[in-house]
Amino acid sequence: MKICVIGLGYVGLPIYFQAKFKGFDVFGFDVNKKKIEELKDGITEIKGRIPEQGFAKFKENDFTFDVTRLKEADVYIICVPTPIDEFKNPDYSFVIGATQLVIDNGKKGCLVCEESTVNPGTMEEIVMPLFDKANWIVDKDYHLVHCPERIDPGNENYEVDNIPRCIGGLTEKSLEKGYELYSKLIDAPIKKMSSIRAAEMTKIVENTFRDVNIAYVNQLAKIADVIDVDIKEVIEGAATKPYAFMPHWPGIGIGGHCIPVDPYYLIEYSKHKGLDPKFLSLSREVNDSMPKYSVGKVQEILNELGKPMKDTKVLILGYSYKANVSDERETPAKEVIKILKERLADVKVYDPFILNKSEFNNLQDALNWSEAVILCTAHNEFVDNVPKLIKNNVILLFDGRNVFDKELFVKKGIRYKGIGR
Secondary structure, eight states: EEEEEOOTTTHHHHHHHHHHTTTOOEEEEOOOOHHHHHHTTTTOOOOOOHHHHHHOOOSSSSEEGGGGGGOSSEEEEEEOOOBTTTOOOBHHHHHHHHHHHHHHSSSSEEEEEEEEEOOHHHHHIIIIIHHHTTTOOOOEEEEEEOOOOOOTTTSSOOTTTOOOOEEEESSHHHHHHHHHHHHOOSOOOOOEEHHHHHHHHHHHHHHHHHHHHHHHHHHHHHHHHHHHHOHHHHHHHHSSSSSOOOOOOSSSSOOSSSSHHHHHHHHHHHHTTOOOOOHHHHHHHHHHEEEEEEHHHHHHHHHTTTOOSSSSSEEEEEOOOTTTSSOTTHHHHHHHHHHHHHHOEEEEETTTTOOOGOSSSSHHHHHHSSSEEEEEEEEHHHHHHHHHHHHHHHOOOEEOOOOOHHHHHTOOOOOOOOOEO
16 A cells, blocks of 8 residues: 655645555655655754654655656545635635646546545535546545644654544545544544544534634633732632632633634634534634734833834744744734734844744844844743843833743833733
């Protein structure tokens, strides 16, 4: 059995190496020729134990952009993006394109495993019709399963090899074939779902759950600001309850390819089916408001200090969407910078993980330049060193991740403000 992993990004590259570690005959395919050439040279921005150990162990890797090679494979694992467009509508073009590549260039009798995050109903309503149009017969010419990806960039404890998965099949025969594959591929439990539609919905539910709960604490943070309590302290207090409470934390915004994107798939599909999920839409609205809310708080404090936003030197600490990674997909820092520039601030960025976005060589130079500092990403370098390195040329520190001890800045005569504290 030979596997082809289609899409060699944050999901596909770890899956490729996991298959290599498990002894499968596998090759990786991507339409991006530049990416393929870099991967052949061992160059990638994707970090993590699996890719790093993979490149270290396997000196000869099989990456290609040649579509004619797809006919070599018996199994296709599709790991392509599922973004939203400017109107927040789901964009299935990558899933459609990858599936069509299999139909046009692949081998009949194959197993097709879709890992991309999609709406419930996508396999039956969008993917299956592509095979129907080509006169491919399910359980004869192809078998189709959906096993939604689970990956958390930067998480040292859980990677693709040890995260439990859910899987659903278009038919019972497809499900059995997919289950057999993933049981050998992944060192974690694989849960069979009763339908492919149920499997599709699991990933949407996981990320929408997080979006809703983060929206809840972001709203609480806004309430905390007007009633003058520290929301971080309150949540820590609530978390002492040993049951029925799961702490989530407010912040300057949500990034990544999952939480700020996936809920829109469920929202739009529900509307298509005649139901307006207002609660989910409101959660998205609250979370999307946080960059503007945060900049508003910065402007309020500058005004109190007699400093106009115009021409104030504002340093953005962190451009990636989460700590200690270089992933900038859907980063809230982008919106923060946009709003600051609209208000005529002099904005510069420092992120040690994204040097092409950084305008300083080191943290000290960045802090020395600034008058106001906004922490967007809680990189370890910032958490450990900003309190020690910051000087009183800075009049305001806005802690967009609530990671600093307020008193360390107050002692230096620097105004501190967090999210809801």
